[in-house]
Amino acid sequence: MSQRRVSSTADGRLNLEQQRKRAKELLTHLKTENPDATLSQAQWQIAKQLGFSSWPQLKAHVDAIDFAASDEAHTTHWRCGNDIAHTLQLAGFKGHFQMLSDPLCMGPVRDLPRDEFRAMRSAFISQAFGLSEADVARRVADEYNQLETLASAQHSVLWCEADAYDQLFLIRALAGLDQAPRKLELIEVDRIPGVERFIGIGQLAPDVLAWLWPQRRLIDDDAVQLAKQAWSAYGASSPVQWAQLAHATHTALPLLAPALLRQLRELPGSQDGLSLTERLSLAYIAEAGPVAFGRVFAELMGKREPLPFLGDMMFHALLRPLIDGERPLLTETEAHLEWPRRVLALTALGHTVLRGDAYWLDHASHERWVGGVCLRPGQSHWSLDEQLSPVWRP
Known part of the structure; x- marks a missing residue:
């Protein structure tokens, strides 16, 4: 089968749109000899003529050259x-x-x-x-x-x-x-x-x-x-x-959908009133015994959090209400240290809530928002059932 001569440039730069057009022209030629010829076959031949083993390699080369030579001032x-x-x-x-x-x-x-x-x-x-x-x-x-x-x-x-x-x-x-x-x-x-x-x-x-x-x-x-x-x-x-x-x-x-679903799980679970972040944190603290605040964050981000989204200061802010409330779920000792080195442990209520035998928002003293959803202690609110669907809790 005859092949067209490949045009070249002196500076080594390739125009990808030009190569796409050449592949389409070549496909027309190929179909005269084989009606079942495909565009992928034509692209492969163009890439091979230019010294690449595949069309994706040709495209990657052009992209890399474009990036290296691009003027991104704007x-x-x-x-x-x-x-x-x-x-x-x-x-x-x-x-x-x-x-x-x-x-x-x-x-x-x-x-x-x-x-x-x-x-x-x-x-x-x-x-x-x-x-x-x-x-x-x-x-x-x-x-x-x-x-x-x-x-x-x-x-x-x-x-x-x-x-x-x-x-x-x-x-x-x-x-x-x-x-x-x-x-x-x-x-x-x-x-x-x-x-x-x-x-x-x-x-x-x-x-x-x-x-x-x-x-x-x-x-x-x-x-x-x-x-x-x-x-x-x-x-x-x-x-x-x-x-x-x-x-x-x-x-x-x-x-988008997986991220929205993960954020939806910051609503209180219908069985314990905990967000997923709170539940994962309490579970680890219960397993590890008294443990440094920073270690809890590292455990969640490194292993337990299904879609990590928190920075360390964000995590600290989210857990403060579990420590500072009138009926806390956590105790914090070594308060003279920076917060990552302070030691956390579950209170009796913390163990009870984690088991699902008490509902956190029945004892919490703080207001919490998840997006536009407001969660006020002692008031009716939205929660999330086991199928991760919103349910109204009167």
């Missing part, structure tokens, strides 16, 4: 924290870096007007983490103001993983758009080859971030509309619509 990289800001620079990224650090997986997230929403989040962050109200308000305003430029930005890339912290950041970012911008891209990942327990993008080496770069994809209008729906459901006072989304499959944002 690209803005978005993240829900600053954990990859320095690593991106080490990997060779030259664009701008922005973050939305608001931990939307904690505290009240209600559907409120712009200024009221920011005030609500600022007040929660200040209280939960013992930070200056003025400093938090300035940071929240600055980050959300920057997020509002997403619609008009020349080129933006959102870096996300599969957990609730990241996926809530993702839907918050997209829900503020009327439609998908011309060049808004998403890099999202739930596993990395060779990493036994992938927790987050922040643990990755610079060259692995560069490896992720060619895997980015454009955000389309379907993703924007799904994000709007999910954001509205998350901020509602009833978790019913949220649960429906969490138990479904969404091709536009494939990692």
Whole structure:
């Protein structure tokens, strides 16, 4: 069979679209000799003529060259924290870096007007983490103001993983758009080859971030509309619509449903009144005996948490009500030490609740929010049954 001569360039750069067109032209030629010829066969021949063993290898080569030679001065990289800001620079990224650090997986997230929403989040962050109200308000305003430029930005890339912290950041970012911008891209990942327990993008080496770069994809209008729906459901006072989304499959944002389902499990379980984070923590403390606060966090993130989403300070804030309430589930000793070194142990009530013989919200003295769902001690509230469906507890 005759083959067309492969054109070449002097500088070694290849245009992938040009090679795709060449493969389609070659397919037409191949079909004259074999009607069953496929595009994959034509692409393989083009790749082989160019010195590659497969079409995916050709594509990976073009992507790598494009990344190495790209001018990213007008690209803005978005993240829900600053954990990859320095690593991106080490990997060779030259664009701008922005973050939305608001931990939307904690505290009240209600559907409120712009200024009221920011005030609500600022007040929660200040209280939960013992930070200056003025400093938090300035940071929240600055980050959300920057997020509002997403619609008009020349080129933006959102870096996300599969957990609730990241996926809530993702839907918050997209829900503020009327439609998908011309060049808004998403890099999202739930596993990395060779990493036994992938927790987050922040643990990755610079060259692995560069490896992720060619895997980015454009955000389309379907993703924007799904994000709007999910954001509205998350901020509602009833978790019913949220649960429906969490138990479904969404091709536009494939990692969203598992994250919504994990976050749904922060609602009190119908048998013990504990969130999943609280239940996992109490179970480990019961097994290990008196144990350092930081060790509990490490155990959850390293082994027990099915979809790690918490930072250490977030975990500390979530467990404080179990320690500081009028009828606590945990005791904390060695209070003169930094909190990770303080020792935790279950109280008698803690053991009883963990066994399911008492219901935590019947004894709790704190108000807790999960998205737009408010949990007030002594009042009727939403809980989660064994099938992970919301049930109203009168």
